[in-house]
Amino acid sequence: MIGVIVPELKYVSYILEKCQCKKIEKNIYKCNYYNNKFLILITGYGKVNIALSTQYLIDNYNIKFIISLGLASCLSCNNINLLDIIIPLEVCELNSNNIYKSNKLLNNRIIQSLKYTNNIYFERKIFTIEEIFPKLPLNVNIIDYDLGIVGKICNNKKIPFTGIKVITFFINCNQVKQYYLYNEKAIMKGNKILLDFLII
Secondary structure, three states: OEEEEEOOHHHHHHHHHHOEEEEEEOOEEEEEEOOEEEEEEEOOOOHHHHHHHHHHHHHHOOOOEEEEEEEEEEOOOOOOOOOOEEEEEEEEEOOOOOEEEOOHHHHHHHHHHOOOOOOOEEEEEEEEOOOOOOOOOOOOOEEEOOHHHHHHHHHHHOOOEEEEEEEEEEOOOOHHHHHHHHHHHHHHHHHHHHHHHHHO
């Protein structure tokens, strides 16, 4: 079974419309798309919520791999545009020395699903934060809320993982305005990419 992890229900709104889905627990949906079965877990926000929810999913279901779906931001505007896709090579929590490598086979499958579209993607290291607009070191580029925490739990449980993250705003560059302008488009793009991934 595939596990898809998101912080809020709105992050999978399009997927729920397009798939046969049934709510099986308070925050878990069982879905079927072109005979591919997967679970969607709504974690909520906060490091503890994300960690406990991810661990619960792995411990209670036969999860083969996990994909974290959602939005990301970027400190630098160089070579990256809004709505570009970030596929993690590795993830880590900010101010932590622990680095977790995403699964290459999963990453390649996502890239293959993008082959015949106009979607631009980058394979980058992703840092996870708990604060929305922190002071960031200059070497930090792609910023995400939850993937480092998901990576940590998956690493501990020996479960392959990756992410599909869409750039929604540039930090310290009209970020609030950009977020409200682009978050719905970014969510839709991520949903469509995941559905393409499921059928290749």
